[in-house]
Amino acid sequence: MDLSAGPEDPRAATNGDDSHVSKKLKLSFITESEIREEFAHHQPGIARINNGSFGSCPASIIAAQKRWQLRFLRQPDDFFFNHLQRQILHSRTIIKDLVNADHVDEVSIVDNATTAAAIVLQHVGWAFAEGRFQKGDAVVMLHCAFQAVKKSIEAYVTRAGGSVIVVHLPFPVNSNDEIIAEFRKGLARGRANGKKVRLAIIDHITSMPCVVIPARELVKICREEGVERVFVDAAHAIGNVHVDVKEIGADFYVSNLHKWFFCPPSVAFLYCRKSPVSPDLHHPVVSHEYGNGLAIESAWIGTRDYSSQLVIPEVLEFTSRFEGGLEGIRNRNHEKVVEMGQMLAKAWGTSLGSPPEMCPSMAMVGLPSRLRVLCDDDALNLRSHLRDKFGLEVPIHCQVPRDGELGVMDGDGCVTGYARISHQVYNTLDDYVRLRDAITQLLQDGVTCEMLRRV
Amino acid sequence: MATSDPSHGAATTGKPKPKPITPSDLRAEFSHHDPTIARINNGSFGCCPATIIAAQQRHQLLFLRQPDYYYFHTLKPSILQSRRLIQTLINADHVDEVSIVDNATTAAAIVLQHTTWSFFSSNFQPGDAALILHYAYGAVKKSVQAYISRAGGHVIEVHLPFPVKSRSEIVFEFQKALKLGKSNGRKIRLAVIDHITSMPCVIIPVKELVKMCRDEGVDRIFIDGAHAIGNVEIDARDIGADFYTSNLHKWLFCPPSAAFLYCKMSDESSDLHHPVVSHEYGNGLAMESAWIGTRDYSPQLVLPEVMEFVNRFEGGLKGIMKRNHEMVVEMAKMLVEAWGTELGAPPEMCASLAMVGMPSCLGIRCELDALKLRKHLRECFKVEVPIYYRAPVEGEVDPITGYARISHQVYNVVEDYYRLRDAVKKLVETGFTCDLLSK
Numbered sequence: 001m002d003l004s005a006g007p008e009d010p011r012a013a014t015n016g017d018d019s020h021v022s023k024k025l026k027l028s029f030i031t032e033s034e035i036r037e038e039f040a041h042h043q044p045g046i047a048r049i050n051n052g053s054f055g056s057c058p059a060s061i062i063a064a065q066k067r068w069q070l071r072f073l074r075q076p077d078d079f080f081f082n083h084l085q086r087q088i089l090h091s092r093t094i095i096k097d098l099v100n101a102d103h104v105d106e107v108s109i110v111d112n113a114t115t116a117a118a119i120v121l122q123h124v125g126w127a128f129a130e131g132r133f134q135k136g137d138a139v140v141m142l143h144c145a146f147q148a149v150k151k152s153i154e155a156y157v158t159r160a161g162g163s164v165i166v167v168h169l170p171f172p173v174n175s176n177d178e179i180i181a182e183f184r185k186g187l188a189r190g191r192a193n194g195k196k197v198r199l200a201i202i203d204h205i206t207s208m209p210c211v212v213i214p215a216r217e218l219v220k221i222c223r224e225e226g227v228e229r230v231f232v233d234a235a236h237a238i239g240n241v242h243v244d245v246k247e248i249g250a251d252f253y254v255s256n257l258h259k260w261f262f263c264p265p266s267v268a269f270l271y272c273r274k275s276p277v278s279p280d281l282h283h284p285v286v287s288h289e290y291g292n293g294l295a296i297e298s299a300w301i302g303t304r305d306y307s308s309q310l311v312i313p314e315v316l317e318f319t320s321r322f323e324g325g326l327e328g329i330r331n332r333n334h335e336k337v338v339e340m341g342q343m344l345a346k347a348w349g350t351s352l353g354s355p356p357e358m359c360p361s362m363a364m365v366g367l368p369s370r371l372r373v374l375c376d377d378d379a380l381n382l383r384s385h386l387r388d389k390f391g392l393e394v395p396i397h398c399q400v401p402r403d404g405e406l407g408v409m410d411g412d413g414c415v416t417g418y419a420r421i422s423h424q425v426y427n428t429l430d431d432y433v434r435l436r437d438a439i440t441q442l443l444q445d446g447v448t449c450e451m452l453r454r455v
Numbered sequence: 456m457a458t459s460d461p462s463h464g465a466a467t468t469g470k471p472k473p474k475p476i477t478p479s480d481l482r483a484e485f486s487h488h489d490p491t492i493a494r495i496n497n498g499s500f501g502c503c504p505a506t507i508i509a510a511q512q513r514h515q516l517l518f519l520r521q522p523d524y525y526y527f528h529t530l531k532p533s534i535l536q537s538r539r540l541i542q543t544l545i546n547a548d549h550v551d552e553v554s555i556v557d558n559a560t561t562a563a564a565i566v567l568q569h570t571t572w573s574f575f576s577s578n579f580q581p582g583d584a585a586l587i588l589h590y591a592y593g594a595v596k597k598s599v600q601a602y603i604s605r606a607g608g609h610v611i612e613v614h615l616p617f618p619v620k621s622r623s624e625i626v627f628e629f630q631k632a633l634k635l636g637k638s639n640g641r642k643i644r645l646a647v648i649d650h651i652t653s654m655p656c657v658i659i660p661v662k663e664l665v666k667m668c669r670d671e672g673v674d675r676i677f678i679d680g681a682h683a684i685g686n687v688e689i690d691a692r693d694i695g696a697d698f699y700t701s702n703l704h705k706w707l708f709c710p711p712s713a714a715f716l717y718c719k720m721s722d723e724s725s726d727l728h729h730p731v732v733s734h735e736y737g738n739g740l741a742m743e744s745a746w747i748g749t750r751d752y753s754p755q756l757v758l759p760e761v762m763e764f765v766n767r768f769e770g771g772l773k774g775i776m777k778r779n780h781e782m783v784v785e786m787a788k789m790l791v792e793a794w795g796t797e798l799g800a801p802p803e804m805c806a807s808l809a810m811v812g813m814p815s816c817l818g819i820r821c822e823l824d825a826l827k828l829r830k831h832l833r834e835c836f837k838v839e840v841p842i843y844y845r846a847p848v849e850g851e852v853d854p855i856t857g858y859a860r861i862s863h864q865v866y867n868v869v870e871d872y873y874r875l876r877d878a879v880k881k882l883v884e885t886g887f888t889c890d891l892l893s894k
Binding site: 041042043046048050053054055056057062066070072073074075076077078080081111112113114115117118121122126129147148151152154155156159160256258264265266282284285286287288290291301302303304305308384387393 | 487488489492494496499500501502503508512516518519520521522523524526527557558559560561563564567568571572575593594597598600601602605606702704710711712728730731732733734735736737747748749750751754830833839
């Protein structure tokens with residue numbers, strides 16, 4: 001599963017793919033047992049196939065964070081006056097280079113993508129309230145947008161008199177072209193009555209179901225269709241896919257750093273392309289830094305523990321211990337998760353929800369239709385059951401075909417349930433074997449989601 | 456306040472009485488503090504005992520160990536438990552009235568953003584006013600600018616005297632400003648009143664001021680009690696404000712950072728929202744605040760351990776507050792005698808902090824001087840104490856323009872204050888003035 005995978009992982013030998021054959025052990029690279037140590041604090045016995053939800057943090061980074069926390073506690077005034085701002089700037093500079101932003105002013109560090117969404121949407125709320133946007137002007141979102149983002153739109157756009165255009169993307173999906181076509185259609189339909197579209201919110205990697213979106217192309221379409229501003233919600237992106245904010249071309253771009261970039265909970269960056277309007281973005285928690293630009297405002301929102309924002313240099317060091325650094329980790333995670341996804345789909349007689357090139361370090365694997373995952377509650381119940389009875393942590397998604405759609409079939413009926421499997425450096429083959437066997441067991445026992453519904 | 460009494464604690468929880476804390480236990484609890492520094496500034500960033508840091512780390516590790524399980528099974532009940540403890544501490548009627556947020560700065564944003572919506576929905580008219588103290592905390596002033604001025608509200612700043620001789624001076628000035636603010640028929644929609652002002656640091660008679668505001672028809676009252684809990688008694692019901700916030704990491708030993716926001720039950724309170732919107736939007740502020748996306752919520756979860764900790768002291772939290780107050784007043788008097796200056800406020804208006812006049816020959820002539828002097832004391836004398844600049848009034852002879860805001864918390868020792876005393880004496884003896892400090 002990792003760098004030094006060799007005799008322990010029989011699949012590597014039969015795979016035939018060079019990158020899995022154990023290479024000459026480079027002493028400078030992290031070893032398998034070091035990786036195990038780094039994640040020894042994970043609960044043993046749990047097949048943790050859900051890095052996507054809450055991420056993970058290696059022991060060296062936890063230790064680095066503790067050092068920062070103690071520095072503050074030791075002499076907080078000195079830390080506040082002499083060190084904090086400098087360190088946050090250092091972190092921001094590293095991120096700027098990682099994502100190819102032009103200027104460090106464009107990079108703010110906030111708690112998480114949810115906070116970033118609130119920042120961008122509150123700005124929209126003000127525009128309505130102050131008459132720069134008119135009642136009825138629209139905001140575009142994807143049907144599968146993260147629930148917090150949907151609620152944020154309700155709280156700041158709908159409440160302020162804006163309207164919402166919802167674009168449905170297909171799932172399961174076969175190619176980027178399908179996404180692009182559907183998006184173009186949905187956008188045009190939404191604008192049909194001449195609505196002015198002030199902001200489009202597009203996921204870079206949708207959460208549930210999980211698919212890599214051709215964000216760059218969708219941003220282009222938005223520009224062509226006269227959408228004023230585009231916000232890419234890339235909560236999962238960094239450490240998962242290549243991120244080049246200039247290439248993607250959005251006005252705002254956010255990614256969490258605690259999901260796939262090994263930071264402790266929690267930290268995210270919000271990129272705001274320099275423009276006449278970017279000075280008007282504010283952090284909703286107002287401190288004495290109000291008016292000094294979002295990055296400076298976000299770097300002090302009252303007394304807080306900022307340590308998760310300060311370990312980014314240590315994280316970069318950590319990733320460089322792997323062959324190929326962050327890119328190497330990403331590529332191997334992707335390869336592994338596709339391999340595991342295909343293994344599971346084959347074992348269950350189902351298929352992946354999207355082709356490998358649209359999977360990042362996560363994959364949607366169809367669950368046997370006999371399980372009868374028919375609604376969101378079923379999905380949640382099945383997830384709990386897998387956790388409680390099998391020690392498996394994997395989120396389940398329910399996708400019932402829309403009216404007129406055929407849906408994907410397996411031997412017994414329509415596939416409506418999908419497991420979102422993740423692969424991060426700590427995962428092993430055994431995690432996925434356990435998942436495979438658990439589902440097989442459930443089928444053998446004739447278990448369906450109806451049986452799991454709690455009265 | 457039942458929970459601050461150790462014997463009540465034992466009776467209600469059935470737990471054994473906490474082991475009394477010894478002086479060497481106490482030293483061990485704060486051994487992570489920089490031992491070379493005379494740390495006389497608990498007021499700014501608070502402090503956190505080693506036991507609580509350890510409790511926090513246990514929570515952090517529990518989450519990292521299996522975050523999904525923690526999220527689905529552990530987090531919410533743990534936050535609820537903390538909220539119940541706070542409810543008891545502040546005598547709130549119902550736990551729904553208690554939300555936990557990051558800090559008082561966040562609480563202010565919540566209350567003020569709510570006011571913004573009232574302006575936008577035309578509940579409030581342009582020109583309707585918000586009233587704040589001139590000594591309001593910098594972040595709160597900015598928040599008022601960001602959420603009220605920007606929305607068309609008018610801001611009334613109430614100037615309170617400092618130095619101050621008695622509560623009645625405060626009451627008198629506030630009454631004057633309130634009447635003046637309303638004088639041309641202006642409607643005052645929100646009053647923001649500090650329970651303990653930050654700089655200069657003085658206890659405000661909030662109960663009287665709240666009553667005054669009610670009598671004068673002020674719509675809503677928000678008490679910024681950032682310093683209050685663990686410093687003065689808080690009876691939220693008795694104070695009678697609509698909103699009350701206090702930091703838990705300043706004087707209640709929580710790690711950075713956590714605060715509570717109390718919202719008296721009413722039609723409006725159901726319309727308060729956390730500005731960071733999650734899927735919990737619409738489920739009430741307490742629920743919204745308990746999930747604002749993936750975060751480290753551990754500072755909010757250690758209240759049970761904190762109560763155990765404070766109950767190891769004689770008299771529990773009440774005892775700690777009483778002794779801190781007595782010590783800081785004693786040390787303040789020692790300093791003014793040594794320096795030939797005066798206190799900024801009488802002892803009954805000091806909590807665990809006191810404003811101590813600094814010798815006028817030091818030449819503190821502006822806020823920048825005060826900041827530079829603070830830095831000088833930190834770097835050259837290893838004394839950490841914030842300095843407040845007070846503009847002299849015309850006609851004053853040899854005015855005191857600088858005040859040291861000294862704090863006393865359980866880890867402080869008299870040597871801390873002797874070091875401050877001697878540092879300032881040395882400065883005076885060597886003819887030091889702030890002019891000599893570089894930019």
